[in-house]
Amino acid sequence: MKFITIDKKDWANGIEKSRGIYQLFGPVKDKNEFFIKHLEKDTLPAMEYDNSVMSAKSIIFPQTEKMLTATLDESQEDHHIMKKIETDDTPRAVIGIRPYDAKAMKLLKLNFDTDDYRDPYWCDAYEATTFVGLGINKPGPFDFSTSTGTGPFCDDGLDVLLADLDDKYLAKVLTDKGAAFVGACGFDTVADEKESLALFDILRKEAEKNIASHIETDKLKEKTVLELHEAPFWDDLSFSCINCGTCTYVCPTCWCFDIQDEVKQKESVRLRIWDTCMSPLFTRHATGHNPRASKTQRVRQRFMHKLKYFLDKYDQGIMCVGCGRCVKSCPVNIDIREVCNIMNSYEKQA
Amino acid sequence: MENPYLPYPVRIDDIEIATEDKSLKTFKFVFLNKEDEEKFSYQAGQFAELSIPGVGEIPIGIASSPVEKGFVKFTVFRTGVVTSHLHNMKVGDIMGIRGPLGNWYPWDKLENKNVVIIGGGFAFTTLRSSIIYMLDPANRNKFKNIDVVYGARSPGMLLYREELFEWEKREDINMHITVDGTDDPNWKYHTGFVPTIVEQNAPKADEDTYAIICGPPIMIKFTQPALTQLGYKEHQIIMSLENRMKCGIGMCGRCNIGKELVCKDGPVFTLEQINQTPKEY
Amino acid sequence: MDSYTTKIRELSARLLKDEKVDFIIGFKQGTIPMAASPHIARTPEQAEQFIWDNNCRLNLANYLTDRKEKIGIIAKGCDSRNIVTHIIENKIKREQIHIIGVPCQGMIDKTKTSSLFDEEITEYSETDDSITLKTLSGEKNIPKNEVLNSNCTTCTHRNPVIYDELVADLVEEQIIDDLFPDVRRIEEMTADEKWNHFEDLLKNCIRCYACRNACPLCYCPTCFVDESGPQWVGKGQDTTDVRTFHYLRAYHCAGRCTDCGACVEACPMDINVRDFTRKLNKDSLEIYGWEAGLDETNRPPLDVYSPEDPNDFIK
Numbered sequence: 001m002k003f004i005t006i007d008k009k010d011w012a013n014g015i016e017k018s019r020g021i022y023q024l025f026g027p028v029k030d031k032n033e034f035f036i037k038h039l040e041k042d043t044l045p046a047m048e049y050d051n052s053v054m055s056a057k058s059i060i061f062p063q064t065e066k067m068l069t070a071t072l073d074e075s076q077e078d079h080h081i082m083k084k085i086e087t088d089d090t091p092r093a094v095i096g097i098r099p100y101d102a103k104a105m106k107l108l109k110l111n112f113d114t115d116d117y118r119d120p121y122w123c124d125a126y127e128a129t130t131f132v133g134l135g136i137n138k139p140g141p142f143d144f145s146t147s148t149g150t151g152p153f154c155d156d157g158l159d160v161l162l163a164d165l166d167d168k169y170l171a172k173v174l175t176d177k178g179a180a181f182v183g184a185c186g187f188d189t190v191a192d193e194k195e196s197l198a199l200f201d202i203l204r205k206e207a208e209k210n211i212a213s214h215i216e217t218d219k220l221k222e223k224t225v226l227e228l229h230e231a232p233f234w235d236d237l238s239f240s241c242i243n244c245g246t247c248t249y250v251c252p253t254c255w256c257f258d259i260q261d262e263v264k265q266k267e268s269v270r271l272r273i274w275d276t277c278m279s280p281l282f283t284r285h286a287t288g289h290n291p292r293a294s295k296t297q298r299v300r301q302r303f304m305h306k307l308k309y310f311l312d313k314y315d316q317g318i319m320c321v322g323c324g325r326c327v328k329s330c331p332v333n334i335d336i337r338e339v340c341n342i343m344n345s346y347e348k349q350a
Numbered sequence: 351m352e353n354p355y356l357p358y359p360v361r362i363d364d365i366e367i368a369t370e371d372k373s374l375k376t377f378k379f380v381f382l383n384k385e386d387e388e389k390f391s392y393q394a395g396q397f398a399e400l401s402i403p404g405v406g407e408i409p410i411g412i413a414s415s416p417v418e419k420g421f422v423k424f425t426v427f428r429t430g431v432v433t434s435h436l437h438n439m440k441v442g443d444i445m446g447i448r449g450p451l452g453n454w455y456p457w458d459k460l461e462n463k464n465v466v467i468i469g470g471g472f473a474f475t476t477l478r479s480s481i482i483y484m485l486d487p488a489n490r491n492k493f494k495n496i497d498v499v500y501g502a503r504s505p506g507m508l509l510y511r512e513e514l515f516e517w518e519k520r521e522d523i524n525m526h527i528t529v530d531g532t533d534d535p536n537w538k539y540h541t542g543f544v545p546t547i548v549e550q551n552a553p554k555a556d557e558d559t560y561a562i563i564c565g566p567p568i569m570i571k572f573t574q575p576a577l578t579q580l581g582y583k584e585h586q587i588i589m590s591l592e593n594r595m596k597c598g599i600g601m602c603g604r605c606n607i608g609k610e611l612v613c614k615d616g617p618v619f620t621l622e623q624i625n626q627t628p629k630e631y
Numbered sequence: 632m633d634s635y636t637t638k639i640r641e642l643s644a645r646l647l648k649d650e651k652v653d654f655i656i657g658f659k660q661g662t663i664p665m666a667a668s669p670h671i672a673r674t675p676e677q678a679e680q681f682i683w684d685n686n687c688r689l690n691l692a693n694y695l696t697d698r699k700e701k702i703g704i705i706a707k708g709c710d711s712r713n714i715v716t717h718i719i720e721n722k723i724k725r726e727q728i729h730i731i732g733v734p735c736q737g738m739i740d741k742t743k744t745s746s747l748f749d750e751e752i753t754e755y756s757e758t759d760d761s762i763t764l765k766t767l768s769g770e771k772n773i774p775k776n777e778v779l780n781s782n783c784t785t786c787t788h789r790n791p792v793i794y795d796e797l798v799a800d801l802v803e804e805q806i807i808d809d810l811f812p813d814v815r816r817i818e819e820m821t822a823d824e825k826w827n828h829f830e831d832l833l834k835n836c837i838r839c840y841a842c843r844n845a846c847p848l849c850y851c852p853t854c855f856v857d858e859s860g861p862q863w864v865g866k867g868q869d870t871t872d873v874r875t876f877h878y879l880r881a882y883h884c885a886g887r888c889t890d891c892g893a894c895v896e897a898c899p900m901d902i903n904v905r906d907f908t909r910k911l912n913k914d915s916l917e918i919y920g921w922e923a924g925l926d927e928t929n930r931p932p933l934d935v936y937s938p939e940d941p942n943d944f945i946k
Binding site (some may be wrong): 009031032033035045050053054063064108138140141142236239242243244247249250258260262271273274276279280281301327328329331332333334335337338 | 690868896901
């Protein structure tokens with residue numbers, strides 16, 4: 001494994017050099033919050049950020065995305081025949097992504113790249129992207145990533161993992177894509193492998209010691225779907241929920257989407273837009289029948305999906321990476337950590 | 351792999367009004383590109399997304415049978431934005447079809463078995479596909495007895511009436527056609543709700559008999575106990591479910607019941623599988 | 632605010648014990664600093680979780696809509712005005728609710744407090760007139776009035792306008808000379824400046840509808856953005872669609888909004904959606920002399936017609 005030392009004095013130049021080949025994305029400060037956005041020329045990623053309000057999933061999976069177009073003009077020969085739009089799959093790099101966001105991408109991939117179907121929009125964007133992660137030296141109070149199978153220095157899903165060492169970065173190059181990016185920046189000071197591995201280990205242990213928030217997930221697998229589904233705690237737990245889409249939209253592992261057709265004069269476009277299982281319309285049939293007509297059913301669905309259905313279906317842990325965004329942003333403070341612990345410890349009364 | 355969101359272009363070749371109140375129409379589509387028809391090879395029980403550019407898509411069960419070549423047929427109920435638009439379209443109009451999607455009735459498991467088909471109202475579409483498949487000379491001797499119970503509100507609401515009456519005359523299939531009620535004095539067949547007719551006419555269960563049910567939730571609710579009475583076990587009752595869908599390929603996440611996605615792990619499930627999931631459909 | 636908490640718990644426990652109500656809606660301590668989470672108490676034991684502090688920014692009247700039970704509700708000034716509006720609009724009956732009124736001393740603005748630090752706040756505590764905030768690296772003690780919620784600085788109805796009992800003595804209402812300085816600032820902008828102001832305001836909107844769902848006034852069975860036959864508004868990020876949602880929603884609140892700030896509290900992107908509704912509140916006051924929700928017997932001006940209605944603004 002290769003390790004590269006990057007003096008922070010060389011950082012800006014290196015990033016600008018890579019712009020020749022990559023479209024760059026990274027954390028950007030906007031008013032008082034950070035967002036993962038496209039980096040305009042001469043804008044560097046804000047590596048000092050703690051967490052972004054929205055996850056990095058919008059780099060691969062934008063909130064509004066065109067998929068197909070068709071002309072409705074009947075004088076054209078190909079009228080009403082849908083075509084895939086041109087997508088831009090030139091290389092991109094996300095710099096400063098947190099390890100939990102990169103792990104989340106791998107969980108999203110389970111949905112968009114299956115044996116039977118491959119979503120070209122998501123998959124092509126994912127394959128064009130190099131993930132340059134930044135380890136979290138001081139995890140924030142909402143970070144419970146070590147309970148979910150990732151952690152502040154986990155390299156799962158990353159192409160490069162950077163450790164911030166005050167005056168320099170130590171880069172752990174994990175894949176060929178990562179090596180290509182580091183090369184494009186011109187960062188070539190190789191660090192000693194053994195020392196670097198040891199240093200990363202120390203940093204990881206320090207950071208994980210600072211994780212103040214934990215959840216219990218060990219008993220979720222052994223419970224049956226129906227016993228959790230029919231448990232009595234859902235009514236009062238869902239009382240305060242206002243069924244907005246905040247939790248689903250800030251979450252890095254939520255993927256539900258809607259498909260809408262929009263028409264402007266004679267051009268039609270088929271869009272994919274984020275959707276939320278919290279919306280009453282989500283499961284409403286055209287006849288008006290709605291299997292999840294009540295708020296309790298919808299709140300229960302979200303947590304059952306994240307903490308049980310996904311776990312049973314893919315056997316890769318829960319559908320949560322512990323980033324804490326939903327905990328911070330939920331308007332009514334419904335806390336997935338609390339819900340998980342309630343579900344995990346629930347024993348059905350005989 | 352192909353782009354699963356891209357529909358095959360089709361032309362409307364024929365439109366038939368399927369019921370007396372005109373709320374259902376049967377559309378016959380022909381693929382614009384011959385090779386798309388081969389790519390669309392399907393099994394009885396599957397569905398497809400009918401795709402109208404600028405309007406939207408709807409998941410509809412395939413009513414034509416795999417043994418019918420050169421076209422595909424769908425019977426569509428007018429109820430919302432896309433179905434209303436479709437009902438106003440004309441022969442010759444161009445639109446798209448995505449599919450075939452979903453799983454199909456377990457034809458391999460049903461070989462050498464007696465099959466009881468129970469349908470109600472507009473849900474008979476994939477059952478038509480199944481019956482024509484089974485009655486085809488190449489397939490008929492793969493199956494033992496075939497019984498069909500199909501009911502609608504009135505004679506004019508039965509789908510595929512001419513074909514039903516033709517099948518009724520055949521020796522190799524037992525048809526039990528019923529209506530909820532009628533003032534037609536010439537009505538030759540049963541009168542009564544589907545669950546009652548099932549109770550009275552369906553064969554008793556044994557190891558070699560399977561029932562396929564497709565119908566509105568209320569019909570299924572009352573037919574299930576009738577089948578259980580006749581001895582059908584949970585794994586012998588096969589159901590085709592419906593749910594709101596968008597992508598049809600198991601990615602948009604909205605059609606789930608528990609961890610099963612109706613568009614991909616279904617729409618065909620056994621009662622045994624359904625009883626292990628929350629009833630959110 | 633400890634005395635408020637004690638009193639709320641006492642009054643709630645008694646109400647539930649005497650079975651006067653089916654349940655009571657209030658706030659409980661959130662799981663993260665500076666959060667108060669709406670809580671439903673069906674038993675005196677559950678009522679022990681009720682709290683009251685400077686973080687009770689949400690509007691609990693939102694949870695009353697179309698309910699059929701007998702409900703106890705903890706309501707501060709603005710909340711109580713929304714309850715009045717609910718009664719006028721037939722969303723709840725007066726006989727159904729038992730209002731535990733809270734003479735409010737203002738809520739604090741969590742965007743103002745978080746902007747004082749580079750890291751997350753890990754602990755919050757308060758006294759009557761100051762708050763203490765801790766992070767991993769330090770702490771600050773700040774006078775409450777420096778970080779008061781914007782709507783609380785111009786509030787003239789801190790006392791509940793309708794109640795069955797109070798948790799404390801009524802507080803003195805503020806006399807505010809200038810109720811709408813923020814609105815006038817925008818009114819005085821040029822057309823281009825106004826356009827840029829509102830474009831900048833909405834650029835981060837993610838159409839989560841937290842603002843709409845947290846608002847007690849927004850209770851349409853199918854919101855206009857969710858209609859499909861015909862579809863009025865697109866659901867994506869097209870700027871025209873985002874603007875349409877916000878502008879139209881504000882107009883639906885005209886003459887009914889009490890400036891409770893629940894919309895801003897709910898928004899995960901910290902968008903000050905009150906910039907829309909405040910202008911309509913100002914117009915309501917100046918054109919019709921109307922403030923929402925003060926009196927059960929008076930219908931809002933956009934609800935009624937009178938020949939004496941002013942119409943000099945119609946050009």
